[in-house]
Amino acid sequence: APTAAVPPKFAEGVRVALVRQLSSGDYFEQWLAGAQAEAESLNVKLEISSGDGNNDKQALNLEQAVNQKADAIIVDHGFAQTVQPAIKKAADAGIPLVAFDVDPGTPKAVSLTQDDHKIAELALGALKEGTGGSGDVIYVYVAGFAPLDRRNEVWTQFKKDNPGIKEVAQIGVVNNSTASAVADQAKAALQANPGVKAIFAPYDEFAKGAAIAVKELGLQGQVKIYGADISTADIGVITEPNSPWVATATTDPSNVGRIAVRAAALLVAGERVAPELKVPPALVTQRQLRDGGIAGIEQLTAAVPALTTPDVARVPWAAS
Template identity: 45%
Template sequence: MRTRTILAGLAGASLLLTACSQGDATGDDASTGAAGPAPAATDEGEVASPAADAPAPFDQEGLEIAIVQQSGQGDYFQQYLNGTRQQVEALGAELSVYDAQGDNATQASQLDQAIASQPDGIIVRHGFPDTLCPGVNQAIEAGIPVIIYDVEIQQCAPDAVQTQQSDAEMAGLVLEKMVEDIGSDQNVGYVNVLGIAPLDRRHAVWEEYKADNGWNELFFTGTFTNSTATDTAPLVDNALKANPDVAAIYAPYDELTKGTLSAMEQNADLGEVLVYGADISTADIELMTADGSPWVATGATDPNAIGAAVVRTLALHMAGELEEMKVEFPPILITQDFLRENEVRNMEDLRAAEPALNISDVSSADWIPSVTF
């Protein structure tokens, strides 16, 4: 029953990802005329009416905002883009989407294309500082406001505004639960990829918890590609076959978590192994609540709400009202027990059960029509 149920959930998640990424991802986005994938069919937010008149430049029509993303594949990124689109539309602007599909050189080239199109603002989402800093600095020098999401870029682009989830807090919430569940002096597995800003921040917390609790890390594996879950699964499968005696696995990105679950299904003779992840989506909820699922806790924000909040941060920056150079968005702990006890089956249920996921008051102003999910 355990194998059949979780495999069905993984298959459903795979179908969802496939459905979300249909179309020519390197061609034109039909809704914007810019390079990028077709928008996903995801949650609709509610738009609050502004209480004040918008300042310049939002007192005029025809504003254009570009988002240059390292990859649009995966539940988190699809939801993030959904929130981005809806908040941009609520502000009366148009969104151009550039999706590098995991290719760093392409992302740098697409950032150049975005700058050449002379948008009113740019969001750069994920990627690497060495790849992005020249273009980010060029945009700022050209007078284009730039907001960065989840790239540690301020050392080489000090005038760029950086936004991110509170990744250290997210990791701490989950790892504290892991300590509670398995205790100290245990064999553990670790599935992560270094060199990516949010995963590096979570890694630092992992190292602290591993040392403080005497955990013996039997394996450290994982990969980040445009098909992270699929490509990570065989790596974890090999690691588990060589090191089956683990009490728990930490995989701090939901595509890595999915790859871990898939690998565990290929190792049916494993004893009880608990899995701790990050991020949340309807597909993730289905996997966590499936009969016999080992995924017992995740640290998360609502990526729809994050995408919208980053747009609001850009809007404040464009209007000259942003007073800080770094904005963080708070996560919460979501457990398997909580989801089951509250009969949470999708993101709509989860938002109703956990109002803290709604961050529509973050990076907002009385003139901004905030989108609430």
Template identity: 40%
Template sequence: MRNPKKLAAGIAGLSVLLLAGCSQGGTETASTTPADQPVTSAAPAAAAPAPFDQPGVKVAIVQNSGGGDYFQQYLNGTKLQAEALGIDLSVYDAQGDNATQATQLDQAIASGVTGIIVRHGFPDTLCPGVNKAIEQGISVVIYDVEIQACAPDAVQTQQSDAVMASLVLDQMAADIGTGQDVGYVNVLGIAPLDRRDVVWNEYVEKNDWNQLFFTGTYTNSTATDTAAMVNNALRANPDVIAVYAPYDELTKGTLSALEQSTELKGKVKVYGADISTADIELMTADGSPWMATGATDPNAIGAAVMRTLALNMAGEITKGTKAEFPPILITQDFLRSKNIKNMVDLRAAEPALNIADIMSADWIPAVTF
């Protein structure tokens, strides 16, 4: 009998909470994208089961990416784990177009793949295709789409968004105290941002914060488009002392708006989500108001979701499984005190970001970042 490595840690009922957290309309084959870190792949300890006992297993990822390097890092991790498993991976990217993503999902089903990852998007446009794939015997793993109600047989994966938000908002509460004027930058209707929104509202009530504005948008240029909206909100509400923006492109837009509001420089603290080398540079810059972020390593998450699909295809996890991946809190003070300049430094300082043993087994080559 095979010995899964922390396999149960990601399964529904045992969801992981171990830590306090291409071209439009087209496809591409799986060539790894440049990464800002060394990558290692350990040889498996056991022979792979079918269908992975033969090379060239065909899998697709049907994604709906937005702006920013989070999406690039996630896809990089997905590709690297696919490559280690000998998977022939096709990539479909709707780039914010929901109708296109539904069409691409149909294209992936018709292409003859035996497994599909569906990343981001909306249930209404995805559920028909997801159920169609499952009915045809294709394994489907979802990432960050609330699809359980309409496609209960799909395997669901996500970051532990409630934990991520709580980590950051605990830090924000410690920094600013109760009864303060605050701003909020988010976009509802997107699964992970909706989950963070629930926690935000709890903290607003618990800390008696006065939310003076709620703004933000999700586009292919989220940071740029959000900056103008936040700038207007800040001008109308100059008493704000802190802003929560729980997606790094929204955080970047908030930082940009504060750069334009010279009268508010040094007066407003910003709390975000996600991490990348670009984010680290922004957090550690002189005078940066970005005080804390809750994050996973997107490369590691992409690899973990690919491993989840492989386990499902091999029959080692059942339909309807739910896996969550734990985030950590990263503060500006921590980055500066450890002289962390990039993701290489951060991974060395925070090995918990590497989740290679979550949703894995002894026959899966371990890809670490």
């Protein structure tokens, strides 16, 4: 139940600009759906733009949000060098900011992340168990994306700690058809390295692409995939008969979108928000999904309530 009255500004109408780097793919679609649902329940008008992978376009969209004096701005992904100049302008103009998965370069912005180190640790724990701690592994990574860079730090340390694990190929691309591009690369890497036991693919579009490659080559009995993120479509891929994707470390993406909007709303209301918000992930395994008869995200969050985090950036005037 609400513990505070709705701030007057929220009755008048609050405009929050959501400035995205990427928008295609299950993760980003679910994240947006969560953000939109939370905005609607808080009476916030979300003004959404996407760079569609074009960093200059994202920077322009961000400049525009600053010039149009949004009540708050959420920057969703992006490369530090392209978004930080406009973030600084927003901060100097006193516009509250939430930066998700991008380094804002200023302590004035609230930094929202998933616990990416934990995501990688959970997935790699499963990989270690599945491989017995040794074997050839293909790694899927693209540098420059803050969450992937943090997961990469864990992978780098994991290889040092587990000398039996050998990275035989690194592949990766992020674009509007990431899964199919990664599928082509994974197929070539698997053909060049016939002994591969596992693929570490810590982004669901990477894992989906890797799964396509393994299936096309008929290697399901030999190669297992350890991924990140989840969606109802991903659950379908993980649980289909003979699927090579055996584990994924994940938050609920729509919950993260909700948190971003709650944090922005709190800042608009002048409420205190912790400077760093970190959303904890959970490991979800193929066995758990199959045994639990879990076919979609709603069933998953019911089975794993830790994926729902209502106390992160709780809004005191909201009904729930």
